[in-house]
Amino acid sequence: MLYIIDWITCCCYMMLRKIHYTKTGAETSAVANTCVITGLWLIIITDLILWITYPSILQRIYSKSNVYSLSMITIAIGLIYFRYYYLRKDAILLMEKHFNEKGPRNVWILFFINFFVLIGSIVGCIIMGLYIKSQGIIFGGW
Known part of the structure; x- marks a missing residue:
């Protein structure tokens, strides 16, 4: 899973570098893009797990859906920033080196x-x- 997240981050970073972003700006934007994508994946996975195991808890969560979505995105931001800025500060540079050897180089391919x-x-x-709504979970109310 971390390889996929790193790959997404590197694609975004390389695309931004190709259109002449500064190194710091491209890194920050790529990490922010990865945070949003990871947050959305967390929402999907958590919804699926809770719908299968505890639909009543999912109903309670969706009665306060803004708090739930915001908390999932916040968790993703925290985890991704912790990974790229504290655990592996050189991760993006190492990925860029590896990506230049084996990955696509065309800015349009990276954009798509x-x-x-x-x-x-x-x-x-x-x-x-x-899908959850069709299964009887009501958004924004009991």
């Missing part, structure tokens, strides 16, 4: 990878919400 992963995460979250 980032675009489809981000849009796919958003669509996945929407589909999961619609």
